Amino acid sequence: MKETAFFAQILGITRPWFISKVILNKEAQRVDIYVEHSSGFAFPCPECQRLCSVYRHTKEREFRHLNIFQIATFIHVRLPRINCPGHGVKQIISGLEERERVQSVAMDMWDPYVAATKAYIPQAQKKITFDRYHVMRLLVDAVDKVRKQEHRDLTEHGNSILKGTKYLWLWNEENIPEYRREEFESLRSMDLKVCRARAIKDNLRHLWDYHKEGWMRGYFSRWYFWATHSQLIPIIKAAKSLKSHVDNIAC
Ligand SMILES: [Zn+2]
Numbered sequence: 067m068k069e070t071a072f073f074a075q076i077l078g079i080t081r082p083w084f085i086s087k088v089i090l091n092k093e094a095q096r097v098d099i100y101v102e103h104s105s106g107f108a109f110p111c112p113e114c115q116r117l118c119s120v121y122r123h124t125k126e127r128e129f130r131h132l133n134i135f136q137i138a139t140f141i142h143v144r145l146p147r148i149n150c151p152g153h154g155v156k157q158i159i160s161g162l163e164e165r166e167r168v169q170s171v172a173m174d175m176w177d178p179y180v181a182a183t184k185a186y187i188p189q190a191q192k193k194i195t196f197d198r199y200h201v202m203r204l205l206v207d208a209v210d211k212v213r214k215q216e217h218r219d220l221t222e223h224g225n226s227i228l229k230g231t232k233y234l235w236l237w238n239e240e241n242i243p244e245y246r247r248e249e250f251e252s253l254r255s256m257d258l259k260v261c262r263a264r265a266i267k268d269n270l271r272h273l274w275d276y277h278k279e280g281w282m283r284g285y286f287s288r289w290y291f292w293a294t295h296s297q298l299i300p301i302i303k304a305a306k307s308l309k310s311h312v313d314n315i316a317c
Contacts, residue, residue: 069088069090070084070085070086070087070088073085073088073097073099076199077099077131077141079101081104082103082104082107083101083102083103084101084102084103084104085099085100085101086100086101086102087099087100088100090137094138095137095138096137096138096139096140097137097138097139097140098140098142099131099139099140099141099142100142100143101141101142101143102143102144103120103146106119107120108120109146109148109158111148111150111152111153111156112156112158112159113150113152113153113156114150114152114153116150116151116152118148118149118150118151119148120146120147120148120158121147121148121149121155122146122147123144123145123146123147124144124145124146124147124157125144126142126143126144127142127143127144127145128140128141128142129141129143129241131199145157145158145159146158159233198271198273198274201270201273201308202267202270202271204304204307204308205266205267205270205301205304206236206267207300207304208263208267208298208300208301208303208304209235209236209260209263209264209267209300209301210232210235210236211300212259212260212263212298212300212301213228213231213232213235213260213263215259215300216228216258216259216260217229227253227256228253228258228260231249231253234246234249234250234253235260235263235264239268259298262296262298263296263298263300263301266289266292266293266296266298266301267301269289269292270289272285272289273285273286273289286309289305290305290308290309293305294306
């Protein structure tokens with residue numbers, strides 16, 4: 067498998083987006099991944115879904131992705147802007163901001179990753195571990211399910227406070243755009259289920275603060291207790307799925 071195809075699979079990059087270049091710097095333990103969209107692609111206006119051609123791009127942006135195989139991973143992308151006749155200039159959010167979105171529920175999250183790893187790395191069998199990115203993806207998906215359910219429940223009572231907030235809960239906090247921070251802070255001060263789910267997800271990041279396996283396991287069992295007592299079904303499911311894989315989580 068080619069490097070670009072491998073990373074596209076790992077990162078979940080799909081058409082019209084593709085990886086144009088991968089620069090792996092082994093000494094620096096860093097990989098730079100350049101993402102582009104195919105030319106001539108019409109993107110839907112975020113407001114009305116009307117397909118509009120791209121009229122310009124932002125400057126190249128670099129953002130930090132969660133590590134892949136413990137290698138610092140940076141994504142480079144220029145985001146397209148469209149000019150919708152009804153809504154004017156709109157920036158398109160690439161599939162990358164939503165890259166932490168997990169695919170459908172039915173899919174076993176580990177399988178594509180395992181397959182890609184086997185294809186890419188000789189003797190992968192012994193080296194396969196589930197890294198931070200994949201663990202966090204599982205939790206991000208659970209947070210999204212909690213949000214959907216809560217949004218449905220609130221809407222039934224005429225409360226649309228969660229409308230349009232999907233990515234606020236999925237983005238890592240440092241990736242929340244400046245102009246939406248206030249909105250995020252105000253939602254966070256409310257007693258929302260999605261907020262609790264997100265706190266549980268965010269907390270799991272500390273798993274990688276521990277360098278001794280015993281401590282990591284200790285941390286995980288405390289986290290697991292918290293998650294499984296949250297009364298948030300998707301979070302409980304994710305925690306249980308993680309527990310069954312915990313031996314293979316990379317520290
Ligand atoms: Zn529009």
